[in-house]
């Protein structure tokens with residue numbers, strides 16, 4: 165459905181940034197109807213990647229395909245995407261009805277038909293009683309639903325969500341998270357969410373791409389990220405409490421084969437069930453000692 169091939173994004177160095185690529189050779193494939201999260205620490209390139217999918221930013225190099233179609237130079241309005249921004253970006257002077265109908269009117273749909281569709285989609289996200297209000301007369305959760313309704317009004321093939329729950333309180337976040345997932349399944353729309361909240365990403369997604377420094381560290385279903393992290397970054401980024409890593413040289417006693425990690429402060433005996441392959445003997449390792 166969506167393929168990113170070796171995507172690089174370098175922002176203009178003159179504007180005072182370090183000159184490092186914000187996105188640095190990113191490959192990603194997203195299947196039809198999949199729910200994928202881009203997760204990583206601040207500045208890792210999540211939003212930049214989403215903006216390139218939306219067409220609001222152009223990659224410096226690399227290719228973006230929607231199906232077979234190369235979309236690098238396709239305008240946002242011609243990409244058949246819906247987007248929800250962190251700020252919701254609702255038009256304050258328009259009613260909820262007109263906010264939802266806006267993308268349809270932009271596509272030259274007649275007003276009665278656009279209003280009919282606005283009503284239909286507002287029922288699905290349970291805000292049909294609020295159609296005559298202005299955004300300022302809504303709670304944060306209600307504004308979030310209006311933003312979702314507007315993004316879904318034109319039946320997009322792809323839904324892009326940029327930290328859509330970060331302005332909601334903890335309780336509401338959980339409800340909205342479940343609703344978004346249900347809506348996504350019911351409507352069958354391929355969805356990409358940007359978040360720095362690992363719990364949110366792991367709870368809502370089919371697969372999670374963990375980014376650091378503009379590169380994908382691992383792209384896998386949530387359970388696999390936990391059970392088989394591919395590198396130290398993933399291992400220490402995930403989990404609450406985080407892993408407790410010690411570094412030191414591995415030694416093995418000749419008699420009983422007990423392995424020990426020798427550190428400056430203390431020696432750690434590796435439990436028998438977690439013995440390391442023999443090639444690690446004498447080498448330096450980092451070991452998680454959070455788990456027994």
Ligand SMILES: Nc1ncnc2c1ncn2[C@@H]1O[C@H](COP(=O)(O)OP(=O)(O)OP(=O)(O)O)[C@@H](O)[C@H]1O
Nearest residue numbers: 175179181186205206207208209210211212213360
């Ligand atoms: N318009 C810009 N001009 C110059 N550099 C930028 C611009 N936007 C982002 N960057 C830089 O690109 C890198 C990636 O930024 P991006 O916003 O994609 O990160 P992010 O993972 O979404 O972070 P956050 O979680 O803080 O929003 C950062 O180093 C950032 O400083």
